[in-house]
Amino acid sequence: MSLLNNIATSRICNLYHLTQLHAHLIHLSLHHHNQWVALLLLHCTRLHAPPAYAASIFHAATHPYIHIFTSMLKYYSQIGAHTEVVPLYKHLQCLGIKPDIPFYPLLIKSAGKASLMFHAHVLKLGYVHDHYIRNAVIGVYAKYGPIELARKLFDEMTDRNRITADWNLMISGYWKWGNEQEASRIFHLMADSERNVITWTTMVTGYAKLRNLDSARLYFDRMPERNVISWNAMLSGYAQSGAAEEALTLFNDMIDSRNEPDETTWVAVISSCSSLGDPCLAESLIKKLYRNNVHSNHYVKTALLDMHAKCGNLEAAQSIFDQLGVHRSSITWNAMISAYARVGDLASARDLFDKMEKRDTVSWNSIIAGYAQNGESLTAIDLFKEMIRSKDSRADEVTMLSVISACGHLGALELGNWAVSILKENSINLSISGYNSMIFMYSRCGSMKDATRIFQEMATRDLVSYNTLISGYAAHGHGKESIELLSKMKKEGIKPDRITYIGVLTACSHAGLLQEGQKVFESIEVPEVDHYACMIDLLGRVGKLEEATRLIQSMPMKPHAGSYGSLLNASRIHRKVRLGELAAAKLFKLEPYNTGNYVLLSNIYALAGRWEDVDKVRKTMRKQGLKKSTGWSWVEHEGQMHKFIVGDRSHEKSDDIYKLLREIRVKMRREGYVADRSCVLRDVEEEDKEEIVGIHSEKLAICFALLVSQMGTVIRVVKNLRVCGDCHTSIKMISKLEGRKIIVRDNNRFHCFSNGLCSCKDYW
DNA sequence: TTAGGGTTAG
Secondary structure, rough: HHHHHHHHOOOOOHHHHHHHHHHHHHHHOOHHHHHHHHHHHHHHHHHOOOHHHHHHHHHHOOOOHHHHHHHHHHHHHOOHHHHHHHHHHHHHHHHOOOOOHHHHHHHHHHHHHHHHHHHHHHHHOOOHHHHHHHHHHHHHHHHHOOHHHHHHHHHHHHOOOOOHHHHHHHHHHHHHOOOHHHHHHHHHHHOOOOOOOHHHHHHHHHHHOOOOOOHHHHHHHOOOOOHHHHHHHHHHHHHHHHHHHHHHHHHHHHHHHHOOOHHHHHHHHHHHHHHHHHHHHHHHHHHHHHHOOOOHHHHHHHHHHHHHOOOOOHHHHHHHHHHHHHHOOOOHHHHHHHHHHHOOHHHHHHHHHHOOOOOOOOHHHHHHHHHOOOOOHHHHHHHHHHHHHHOOOOOOOHHHHHHHHHHHHHHHHHHHHHHHHHHOOOOOOOOOHHHHHHHHHHHHOOOOHHHHHHHHOOOOOHHHHHHHHHHHHHOOOOHHHHHHHHHHHHOOOOEEEEEEHHHHHHHHHOOHHHHHHHHHHOOOOOOOOHHHHHHHHHHHHOOOHHHEEEEEEEHOOOOOOOHHHHHHHHHOOOOOOOHHHHHHHHHHHHHOOHHHHHHHHHHHHHHHOOOOHOOOOOOOHHHHOOOOOOOOEEEEEOOOOEEEEEEOOOOOOOHHHHHHHHHHHHHHHHHHOOOOOOOOOOOHHHHHHHHHHHHHHHHHHHHHHHHHHOOOOOEEEEEOOOOHHHHHHHEEEEEHHHHOOEEEOOOOOOOEEEOOEEOOOOOO
């Protein structure tokens, strides 16, 4: 017997010790088989031993009795192997062993959904009057539904028969099924004396899961007594809702009131640190963990990994990942993938993703978002197509958010519509941010009608919804609509932020709405430097260059590059060489490596015919080792994105494209238009040189589209950099000569060309 | 031998 006591109490802390003990017992071939089997199974449960090993111990019992089955049930229940429970019960029946009463609640609880079949069984045995058994049956119905059946059992009891656990199960059941009203009603039906700490904690958790933190806190504060689980419920509520500061404050309260934190507490605290992304805080937390000798389980380790990743310490994150070895879960993998994706190390993220054996939706979402957020929209969409093909995980709202916004970045309307159709096919419901991504996509694809429609269809809108649509209007030069939206949001009680005002002012600027813009500017409580820059842009575009200059001189903060940039651009539009030079001089000091400023200044000289100065600027650029960055253009055709860079000849239709380009030039000359030249080429005779230098990407994209699209279709082109002045002129001509409507989006606005005119005629 | 709390993607 002392040996058995030893087995029960000995500190077996890993599987190796367990197998040693097991071998030793077999060697002794004791007669107490059944007793030591039960005890070893308890250790298996504690150590999460593999099912095959636990089963081998179970089968070592020569004359199994009910206690061994109970131990095995506990093991299955711990590892969540619900499907093993029914076969185990059948095994027991085969052996003719009669279960004792404590066996049934355990059986019912560990069988998961399958336990519904035991209800009739225990009824027949007359056991349903037993507190524990009845409670277990209520628990199953509360958890797996229909909850009405749980309620029926509950209602059939008299008050005297009900134990607090029954009430608690009903409350947590209603929370589980999203019935806040009934949960709260049952809570209030209880007498104060009947409520225990679990009752109160269930209420806290229920409200916390609904993200109703105020109510959760109300119940938490009213609790007569709290244990570590109650504290954890409130802490996790804060942590999961992103209320990191509140979580950390509450944690301090917890320590002050001398409550001992456990692993779950630390997980909540660590994840709050992660969302704050503060490396100093993380460091002090690690010290605290160290001081408290915290035994870190799998959850703590994963939370720590994520915290290091979010606080920028990838080495520490990787080291935890390596330490975890075979204990890595898909969550660990996913956290590591998004850690690399977050810092833009897509190669490492992809490497991990490819090595993963069992990917889930979050794995796909992490890698797709990684590509989407690092400017690799096309790869993001390709991966999404692969995800659909692989069928190992279902796309959800988060997936679609990345995909839809990637379509927006590409300006790919066909792809965008396809993504939207997938929402319906898979009945994926969108939250506000999902709809916001659709508004973004349609805006960027030039379909303001759809963007507006989505906005109007939304039941509730947030600040981002307004800002996205306003920015869309700004890009299209819809000034009036953006002002209307500004007053609408104020009426709905949504406070505009700096982004809102940047959008509205930009819209006014693109639409030439001087007075309206001024009014908006004056209404900003504390205008920031960007708002001044927008205002300078607005004044500059409408030709009020003196006022723009005065504003830049009188603004309360130091003007930044954007402010002088606006002035430089205005000088180009209105051909003010002297002012342009002044603005450029400031800009060269503020951002000497921005090639755009040099190009703008050289364009100003070119427009004035000052070719020596053009050369001077070019020389300066060369001397500084600066090269004009390459702009590329995209055009969508049959769901495929075709990409062109300047002078591109890699496209399979290149020969046809260049042939068409020549034909258009001939036509242009015949019609008396000056054929297009690169901004700095001096005369028409040199135009052939352009082909050596390179035809601009947007012209190549347009010619490709002219070749492949039908006559009536609108050609949509996306250019990642600004459409230059000469291209602008030649696209106008192409639209007239070819009788086509062409929409070009450059990095910040839309140009709609038709019949030789551009929608933004005041712009060039 | 009743009931309550945990890590990843936007």
